[in-house]
Amino acid sequence: MTTLLLIEQVLNGLQSGIMLFLMAAGLTLIFGVMGLINLAHGSLYMIGAFAAAAVAAATGSFLLALIASLVAAAAAGVVIEVGVIRRLYDRDHLDQVLATFALILILSEGTRWLFGSFPLYLDVPAALAGPVTLPGGIAYPAYRLVIILVGLVLAVGLFLLIGRTRIGIQIRAGEADREMIAALGVNISRLYTLVFALGAALAGLAGALVGAIQSVQVGMGEPVLILAFVVIVIGGIGSIKGALVGALLVGLTDTLGGVLLPLALSGIMDASSATTVGSALASMLIYVLMAVVLIFRPTGLYGTA
Amino acid sequence: MLRERTFNIVAFLALPLVASIALALDEPFIISLATRAAILALAAVGLNLALGLGGLVSLGHAVFFGLGGYAMGILASHAQSYVPLDLGFIVIEGTKSMPIIWLVAVVVSAATALLIGLLALRTAGVYFIMITLAFGQMFYYFTISWPAYGGEDGLSIYVRNDFPGLNTLDPIQFFGLVFAVLAAVLWVMGRIERSPFGLALGAARQNAVRVETVGLSPFRLRLVAFVISGAVTGLAGALFADLNRFVSPTMFSWQMSGEFIIFIVLGGIGRLYGPVVGACLFVLLEHLLSGISDFWLIYLGTVLLLVVLFARGGVIGALSKPDATHD
Numbered sequence: 001m002t003t004l005l006l007i008e009q010v011l012n013g014l015q016s017g018i019m020l021f022l023m024a025a026g027l028t029l030i031f032g033v034m035g036l037i038n039l040a041h042g043s044l045y046m047i048g049a050f051a052a053a054a055v056a057a058a059t060g061s062f063l064l065a066l067i068a069s070l071v072a073a074a075a076a077g078v079v080i081e082v083g084v085i086r087r088l089y090d091r092d093h094l095d096q097v098l099a100t101f102a103l104i105l106i107l108s109e110g111t112r113w114l115f116g117s118f119p120l121y122l123d124v125p126a127a128l129a130g131p132v133t134l135p136g137g138i139a140y141p142a143y144r145l146v147i148i149l150v151g152l153v154l155a156v157g158l159f160l161l162i163g164r165t166r167i168g169i170q171i172r173a174g175e176a177d178r179e180m181i182a183a184l185g186v187n188i189s190r191l192y193t194l195v196f197a198l199g200a201a202l203a204g205l206a207g208a209l210v211g212a213i214q215s216v217q218v219g220m221g222e223p224v225l226i227l228a229f230v231v232i233v234i235g236g237i238g239s240i241k242g243a244l245v246g247a248l249l250v251g252l253t254d255t256l257g258g259v260l261l262p263l264a265l266s267g268i269m270d271a272s273s274a275t276t277v278g279s280a281l282a283s284m285l286i287y288v289l290m291a292v293v294l295i296f297r298p299t300g301l302y303g304t305a
Numbered sequence: 306m307l308r309e310r311t312f313n314i315v316a317f318l319a320l321p322l323v324a325s326i327a328l329a330l331d332e333p334f335i336i337s338l339a340t341r342a343a344i345l346a347l348a349a350v351g352l353n354l355a356l357g358l359g360g361l362v363s364l365g366h367a368v369f370f371g372l373g374g375y376a377m378g379i380l381a382s383h384a385q386s387y388v389p390l391d392l393g394f395i396v397i398e399g400t401k402s403m404p405i406i407w408l409v410a411v412v413v414s415a416a417t418a419l420l421i422g423l424l425a426l427r428t429a430g431v432y433f434i435m436i437t438l439a440f441g442q443m444f445y446y447f448t449i450s451w452p453a454y455g456g457e458d459g460l461s462i463y464v465r466n467d468f469p470g471l472n473t474l475d476p477i478q479f480f481g482l483v484f485a486v487l488a489a490v491l492w493v494m495g496r497i498e499r500s501p502f503g504l505a506l507g508a509a510r511q512n513a514v515r516v517e518t519v520g521l522s523p524f525r526l527r528l529v530a531f532v533i534s535g536a537v538t539g540l541a542g543a544l545f546a547d548l549n550r551f552v553s554p555t556m557f558s559w560q561m562s563g564e565f566i567i568f569i570v571l572g573g574i575g576r577l578y579g580p581v582v583g584a585c586l587f588v589l590l591e592h593l594l595s596g597i598s599d600f601w602l603i604y605l606g607t608v609l610l611l612v613v614l615f616a617r618g619g620v621i622g623a624l625s626k627p628d629a630t631h632d
Contacts, residue, residue, distance in 0.1 A: 037431055087614055093431055094362050098570050099613040101563050105606030113600045226442060226559065233435040276452060283446035287439040291424060294436050298428045 004138050009259050010252065015144045017251020018151030022206035023228035024235070024243040025158055026199025032238030033174045033195050034089055039100035040080065041203055041228065042221025043107035048073040048204020049211035049220060050111055053120040062125035066208055073204020074197045076107075081196040086189070104222070112218045119215035122208070147209050154202070155244060162240060171195060175238065227254075230290045236303025245301060250286050257282040312625035313578040317491075320585065324480050336476040337548065342588040343483045344544045349568035349580030350490055351537025356566065357575040358498060359530040360510030364562050365421070365437030368444050369535040371557035372417055373410035373542025375448070378460045378552035380406050385462060403468040403482075406543055414539025415532050422531040426524055438559055445557040459553025466547055473547070483544055487581070490537055495577055497533070506530050538565070571612055573619025582620055 027041050051072030056065035084103065088096045123129075124143045131139040162168040173181040174191055182188045207221070214220070231250050235242025262278025269277070293301065307315065320339055327335035348370055355361040383390050383399025390397040400406065425436045449457045465473045473479045497503045509516040509523040516523050546552045555561065564587070565580075572583030590608065594601035616623045 031431070037434070084610065084614070093434060094356075094566070094570070094574070095613050097362065097364065097434065097563075098566060099610055101567070102606040102609035102613065105602045106610070109600045109602040109606070113603070226438065229435050230439060233432060233439075237431060276450075280447055280450040283450045284443045287443040287446075290439045291436060291443075294428055294432060295424055298432060300432075 004136075005259075007136070007138055008140060009255055011140055011144070011148070013252035013255035014248065015148050015151075015251070016255060017248040018148055018155070019206050019210050020224070020227055020231050020251055021155060021244050021247035022151060022202045022209075023224055024231040024247050025155075025240055026202045027228050028232040028235070028238055028240060028243045029171070029195055030199050031232070033171055034085075034192055036085065036088060037093055037096045037100065038085070038199075039097060039225065040103035040107060041199070042223075042225030043104050043111075044073045044077060044200040044203040044221070045207035045224055046111060046218065046221040047076050047107070047207070048201075049122070049207035049216045050115055050120065051204070052208035052211060053122045053216045054115075056122055057120070062123075062212075065122065066205065069204045069208035070201045073207070074201040076204075077197040077200025078193055080200075081193050085196065086192070089192070108218050108221075115218075117218065119217035122212045122216055124212045143212065147213075150209065154205075158202075158240060167194070227286070230286055233300055234290050234293045236297075236300030238304075239300070239302040242300055242302035249289065253289055254282075254286050257285040261285070307625050309576075309621060309625040312621060316578060316582045316585070316621075317488075320581075321480075321484055324477060324484075328477050333476045336480050338588060338592060340476070340480045340483050340548055341545075342585045343480070343487050344541050344548060345564075345568060345588065346581040346584035347483075347487045347490060347544065348538045348541035349565045349584055350487070350494060350577075351534045351539075351541060352565045353534075353569050353575075353577075353580045354494060354497065354537070355527075355531050355534035356569060357579065358503060358510065359506050359527050359534075361426075361527060361531060362434050362566070363425075363437040363531070363534075364434050364559060364566070365439070365441035366535070366538050366565050367557050367559065367561035368421065368441050369414040369418060369538040370542035370545065370561060370565075371444055371448070371552075371554070372414050373539035373544075374546035374552040374556045375454065375460075375542075376410040376413050376539070377406050377466070377543040377546040378462060379454060380409060381462045381466055382454065382460055385464075401464070401466045403466045403473070403543075403547070406466060406547075407540055410539045410543035411536045414542070415536040418532045418535025419528070421535075422528045426527050426531065438562070441557060441559050441562055445554055445559070448554040448557055455553070457554060459551055459555075462546070462550045462552075465550055479548070483548075486540070486544065490540075491577065491581070494537075498577060502526070502529070567609060571609070571619055573621035576619070576621050579619055579621055586620060 023041065023045060027038060030036055030038050030041075048069035052065035052069040055068035056062060059065075080103065084099060088099055128143040128146055130142055132142045132145060133139050162171060170181060170186050170191055173186075174188065178188055211220075227250060231246040232243055234249060235244070235246030258279060261282045262275045265278045266274035297303070320343055324336050324339040327333070327339065348366070351369070352363065352366045355363055379390065380400050383397070384401045385399065389399065421437070421440050425433055425440070428436055448454075454460050465479065467473060468482055471478045471482060473482065505516060505521050506526045509521070509526050513523040516526070542556060545556070568580045568583035568587055570583070571586055572579030572581065590605055591601070594604050598604070612619065
């Protein structure tokens with residue numbers, strides 16, 4: 001195991017972590033402000049990716065594709081919030097889980113109906129297709145590096161939005177006491193729609209950005225959704241800071257575990273069974289991480305009960 | 306409208322009725338569909354003890370379903386290949402006997418439920434939903450990446466396992482066996498619901514503080530409920546694997562856990578026969594809708610959404626009136 005390979009894996013972990021953050025930030029906002037578990041968040045990720053793939057195929061422009069992913073996911077978010085989600089805020093978690101599970105079925109099959117079962121491909125823009133050489137002589141794909149940067153910029157923007165702007169104040173106030181801010185003249189139902197659309201847009205953008213590395217297909221959202229849930233549970237539901245820490249932890253654990261565990265085990269068993277056992281254990285690692293965090297801190301790292 | 310109790314009896318007897326009509330018409334596929342409905346109902350009846358009575362929304366009951374399935378798959382595959390399972394300190398012979406397989410499935414599921422429950426019940430609400438989901442995913446990914454028993458491809462068992470005195474390969478006999486198990490479990494669950502334990506469990510769902518004040522431990526009540534619930538779902542898993550003569554990691558998938566919850570809510574949450582009605586309805590819808598359109602899940606999703614949003618008592622609640630109460 002060379003240091004170069006290790007650094008490359010750390011970068012890969014960062015990249016998947018930062019994309020998870022885009023998903024998890026929306027989920028945790030929606031839960032924190034509206035108290036809603038949204039299983040359909042993965043479908044918004046998928047919608048963003050499909051919109052981007054369709055627009056990229058039609059126009060050839062990656063930038064337009066990204067804009068399309070934001071717009072399509074936000075629009076879908078608004079429609080879903082106004083049509084269905086709004087009726088669920090006062091319901092218990094079971095109803096929310098079920099109704100949003102039903103939304104997954106409808107949205108996934110609807111997408112399959114529109115686009116077919118075959119995966120679409122979204123190409124990385126030509127300018128970013130090659131590798132860049134980092135200090136120390138590491139060649140790393142430029143696109144992945146850009147994704148990390150875009151994610152970091154969005155994370156900073158989100159922190160500023162929540163912490164420094166009027167709308168952010170309203171969002172935080174909505175988390176603390178919805179009757180109070182409604183009494184102060186804030187249109188609470190419009191605020192909820194806005195938060196939902198914001199979360200949806202972030203998920204859609206993440207879908208489009210990741211879609212260029214992987215393939216765009218129906219069902220792509222659910223594995224990411226579950227990872228994003230693991231992230232917000234580790235970080236503490238409702239906390240954006242928790243979502244960032246959790247996302248990086250999960251991204252790094254998942255990526256590094258797959259590489260390091262087989263290697264560590266090869267010290268105590270022969271190479272082929274070390275690979276088998278190592279990869280079997282590595283696939284469970286983030287769930288073990290989550291279970292351990294919950295056992296010691298039942299409300300997550302930054303959660304408040 | 307029928308009284309709820311009458312409705313339950315009618316709904317319950319619909320399964321053997323459908324199976325006997327299918328037998329008369331020589332439609333083995335319909336019999337196996339009824340068997341499938343009965344097995345899925347059994348799994349959801351197990352979950353209903355934790356979810357309906359105990360208020361524990363477990364999105365990870367597929368763990369027990371899968372464990373039951375793999376208990377059958379592993380034991381039967383060793384019997385089929387005549388190679389005993391060598392764990393180093395103990396050598397286990399495979400078996401094709403259903404009662405032994407059931408026992409193993411129940412014990413393994415109960416033990417796992419005890420472990421998961423001890424950890425997961427420290428949390429509540431959303432965190433409980435998520436930690437049970439995480440345990441489910443743990444098992445799912447483990448079975449996918451563990452190659453010994455087929456990994457992602459799953460494991461086929463060529464001949465259905467044996468039950469003394471029955472020819473289990475005959476669809477109607479296997480259906481009868483499954484239905485008898487379902488009936489027995491429903492009877493036991495009905496007893497549990499009315500027992501002091503069941504009443505205390507229901508009370509802990511409604512107001513845990515009061516239950517604690519009278520000297521009962523909500524944690525222990527929930528843990529016991531979770532273990533029984535896991536054991537029943539594990540038994541259903543063993544039967545399901547025997548029905549298909551196939552086990553695969555999809556038995557552990559979170560969609561499976563989601564479907565169990567769907568059965569319960571579709572039928573009517575907190576009702577003993579709710580999961581039975583829900584599972585039958587689900588299998589029926591699946592069969593009818595998938596014949597109409599390739600995209601039948603859209604319709605299923607819509608039905609489910611409407612039930613959640615507008616029919617809070619589920620199908621039983623919508624189609625029957627409450628039993629007479631003692632005034």
